[in-house]
Amino acid sequence: MQRRSFLLNTAVAAGAFTLSGKKSFASWVTDPAYQFKPLRNNMGMFAEQGGTIAWLVNKEGIVVVDAEFPDPATHLIAELKKQSDKPFEWLINTHHHGDHTAGNISFKGLVKNVAAHANSLANQKNVAAAQKKEDVQLYPDITFTDTWKIKVGDERIQAYYFGPGHTNGDSMIHFEHANIVHMGDLVFNRRYPYIDRSAGASVKNWPLTLEMAQKKFDKDTLFVFGHAFDPLKVTGKMEDIKAMQNFMEKLAGFVQTSIKAGKTKEEILQAKSIPGVTGWQGDGIERGLTAAYEEFSA
Numbered sequence: 176m177q178r179r180s181f182l183l184n185t186a187v188a189a190g191a192f193t194l195s196g197k198k199s200f201a202s203w204v205t206d207p208a209y210q211f212k213p214l215r216n217n218m219g220m221f222a223e224q225g226g227t228i229a230w231l232v233n234k235e236g237i238v239v240v241d242a243e244f245p246d247p248a249t250h251l252i253a254e255l256k257k258q259s260d261k262p263f264e265w266l267i268n269t270h271h272h273g274d275h276t277a278g279n280i281s282f283k284g285l286v287k288n289v290a291a292h293a294n295s296l297a298n299q300k301n302v303a304a305a306q307k308k309e310d311v312q313l314y315p316d317i318t319f320t321d322t323w324k325i326k327v328g329d330e331r332i333q334a335y336y337f338g339p340g341h342t343n344g345d346s347m348i349h350f351e352h353a354n355i356v357h358m359g360d361l362v363f364n365r366r367y368p369y370i371d372r373s374a375g376a377s378v379k380n381w382p383l384t385l386e387m388a389q390k391k392f393d394k395d396t397l398f399v400f401g402h403a404f405d406p407l408k409v410t411g412k413m414e415d416i417k418a419m420q421n422f423m424e425k426l427a428g429f430v431q432t433s434i435k436a437g438k439t440k441e442e443i444l445q446a447k448s449i450p451g452v453t454g455w456q457g458d459g460i461e462r463g464l465t466a467a468y469e470e471f472s473a
Contacts, residue, residue, distance in 0.1 A: 209247065210406070211254050214397060216353035217330070220410060221254070223247035225274030226401040227409040229357040230255060231350060235328035236264035239282070240348050240357040240399075241275040245311075248278030252285065264327050265290060267334065268315060269359025269401065270345045271298035271374065279313035290323065291315040292336050294344030298374045319346075335391060337384040341368065341401075343375025347388060356392055357399040361385065362419045364403035364411060367459035370466035378427050378467045385420035389413060404456045418454070425451040430467035440468050 209223035221228040225243035228251060237255055242248045255263075266282050268275060268291040276299055279289060291299075296315045303309045317323075324333040331351040339345075341360040348357040360368070361384060370376045392398075394413055403409045426449050433443045444464050449455070 209250060210409075211251070214353070214355060214399075214410065216350075216355075218350060218353045218355050220399055221247075221251045222406065222409055223250060225278075226269075226272070226360060227357075227399055229348070229350075229355065229399045231327065231330055231332075231353075232259045232261070233328035233330060234261070236261045238265045238267070238327055238330075238332065239263070239286075240267045241269055241359070241401075242266060242278030242282065243274060244277045245281045246278075248281035251278075252281060262287065264288070265325065265332075266313075267291065267332075267346075267348055268295055268299075269348060269357055270342050271295045271302065272342070272360065272371070273302070275359070275401070277311075280311050283313045288317050289313060289315040290317040290319070290325075290334070292334075292344040292346045293318040293320055294342070294375065295346070296344075298342060298344055335387075337387040338380045339375050339377040340381035340384045341376055342371045343377075345384070347391075349392070353397075354393075354395055355397045355399065356388070358388070358401065358416075360401035361388075362398065362400040362402075362411075362416065364400045364405075364408050364415055364419070365454050365456060366402055366404035367455055367457040367463055368402075368422075369459060370463055372466050372469055376466060378423065378430075378463075378470050382420045382423040382427070385416055385423070388416055389420075422449065422452050422455055425449050426463055426467055427471070430464060431471050434468070434471055440465075440472075443468055 211221050213219040217233045218231050224247050226241050228243060229240040231238040237259060263286040266286045266289045296318050303312045319334060321336055329352055333349045335347045345359050345361050398411050400409050429449050430443060444461055446464060
């Protein structure tokens with residue numbers, strides 16, 4: 176990470192701990208190659224290479240949501256061990272993609288249980304088999320379908336599945352006491368998203384999952400996003416959920432209207448922006464257009 180980003184992150188962390196009166200800020204300063212910072216109520220985030228990680232450290236144990244890749248996961252584990260000698264109770268995967276689960280293997284022999292949606296487990300196994308990487312996987316041993324909940328110390332954690340979106344196995348992980356939700360890749364904050372049709376993604380249903388999130392959570396909820404165009408904006412508020420919903424609705428509407436107008440796939444893919452959408456950036460607009468075309472022309 177660039178020095179400017181690191182300095183901003185450390186300033187944010189310093190302010191958080193000045194207000195909280197908890198551990199000294201010096202104990203949280205880390206390698207500038209990655210973000211490791213507190214959020215609130217014994218929770219924080221980590222980002223180095225891949226999808227953003229959320230973590231909880233309390234008197235009973237440690238909980239981690241997503242694992243990036245093996246090396247970043249090892250860095251995260253080292254940082255968390257500096258903060259607590261409590262056991263790693265749970266590793267929870269929001270979905271199966273390698274930038275969220277390849278680091279699971281770093282927790283082997285360390286974490287007590289790994290949890291994910293049943294479809295996420297199936298997808299992870301299918302991809303590992305296709306890539307001949309079964310030997311470097313740590314698969315979830317606990318799966319769920321619609322909802323699932325556990326309690327770790329004073330924190331109640333609940334997972335929600337509202338149908339296919341980015342894949343057919345995306346879960347929202349809610350830490351109720353902290354009121355923090357890890358959205359996984361259901362939110363690419365202001366960044367063109369990857370839509371994995373090979374794993375059951377749905378452009379049509381994705382905005383409906385975000386509508387459910389708005390009904391389930393509240394204005395004080397802090398969200399952790401899988402990705403963001405600006406690395407410092409991998410956390411946000413309800414307005415970011417609404418913005419992502421708007422993007423997905425506008426993407427679906429644009430492609431459906433174009434198909435009805437008789438435009439070819441090639442003509443649709445020439446679009447450089449989505450009408451009615453502002454603020455989205457990156458180099459992946461063609462992926463979304465392709466996924467939407469394949470879904471609505473099927």
